[in-house]
Structures are given as C-alpha cells and as structure tokens.
C-alpha cells in the first residue's frame with residue numbers, strides 16, 4: 001500500500017511530535033526532512049568560513065550517509081540556521097529531491113515532515129496537514145528543549161532565531177514554506193500534544209477508509 005502523509009509548517013510548531021505519533025499509530029515510515037538540510041548545514045559549517053558555496057553544499061547533499069543523519073549535533077540552533085541557509089539553494093534542494101519523493105511512495109505508507117512536502121515533494125499526498133502555532137508558543141516550546149543543554153539561553157533569543165529562520169524559509173524563491181491549497185490547517189497554539197495528535201489521526205483515519 002502506498003499512502004503519503006505530508007506534514008508542513010514553521011519551526012517548532014509540533015510537526016515532529018505529530019509526525020512520529022501518526023507514523024507509530026498507522027505503522028508508517030517517518031522521514032524528518034529537516035534533518036537532511038541540517039546534516040548538510042552542519043557539514044558546510046565544518047568545512048568552515050561564513051560563505052557557503054552552493055556547489056559544495058549540493059555535492060554534500062548528494063552524498064549524505066546514515067552517519068551524517070544520526071549525528072547528535074543536528075538539533076542545535078546553529079544547525080537550524082545553517083540548514084535554513086543551504087535550504088534556500090536550488091541545487092541543494094534538487095540534490096535531495098529524488099530521495100524524498102521515493103521515500104514518500106515506499107510500500108506501507110510514509111509520513112514526511114518539512115516545509116515543501118505538500119507543495120513540491122508530494123503534491124499528490126493522500127493527506128496534507130499544515131501545522132502552525134503562535135510565535136510565542138513556538139519559542140517557549142523550543143526554549144524548553146534547548147535550555148537543557150544551553151542553560152543561559154533566553155526565550156527572546158529563541159524567538160529571534162525562529163523568526164529569522166521562518167522569514168528565510170517563507171521568502172526564498174525555490175520551494176518556499178507554505179500551506180498547500182488542499183492542506184488541513186492545524187493550529188496547535190491552544191492544543192495539548194495529545195489533542196493535536198488526535199486531530200491528525202482522525203483526518204488520516206477518515207482518508208484511509
């Protein structure tokens with residue numbers, strides 16, 4: 001059976017949590033596409049220099065290994081910003097396209113989360129959900145995760161970081177972050193994790209019937 005669930009939305013809106021829970025509920029595979037861009041971003045940072053050469057970034061994107069995706073430094077704010085920068089490069093997106101498209105149509109069903117899954121990677125996905133939440137709630141949630149390893153980090157710093165990333169992701173020319181016309185909008189600002197997950201599950205269950 002082929003069945004794709006496309007989950008898009010801005011940083012820290014709850015996409016990852018919802019995607020993992022949905023994948024577990026239905027026995028689907030799960031791909032966090034942000035980790036692909038994060039892995040490229042981190043490698044680019046390692047090569048050094050503030051200037052990122054798109055050709056180098058695209059070559060790295062075409063040669064990602066499982067070890068690159070399993071690194072434990074992909075979730076930092078620095079990796080997020082680097083990811084957002086390489087993600088604006090058309091050659092990097094092109095290098096990651098086939099892998100994501102193939103993953104989306106694998107047997108047994110797949111959940112992919114990102115920014116352009118419902119619009120570019122999988123415009124024919126059986127279910128599309130665009131997850132949002134207020135900037136303040138997103139910053140508070142992300143701060144809670146990050147402060148464990150960065151005790152001096154403030155919510156304001158996280159908010160500034162998220163806003164910069166969202167602006168870059170939404171305003172780039174290639175595959176900008178946006179809701180597909182036929183996506184269900186799921187605003188998690190006033191929802192618990194469980195409520196948000198249950199809403200997503202209900203939509204998918206209805207489509208599977």
Ligand code: DC
Pocket residue numbers: 011012033034035037038080083084087088113114115116117165169
């Ligand atoms: O979902 P995330 O925060 O891990 O994503 C990191 C960055 O990668 C995000 O700021 C934009 C980019 N990205 C993208 O452009 N397209 C995707 N499908 C997923 C992530």
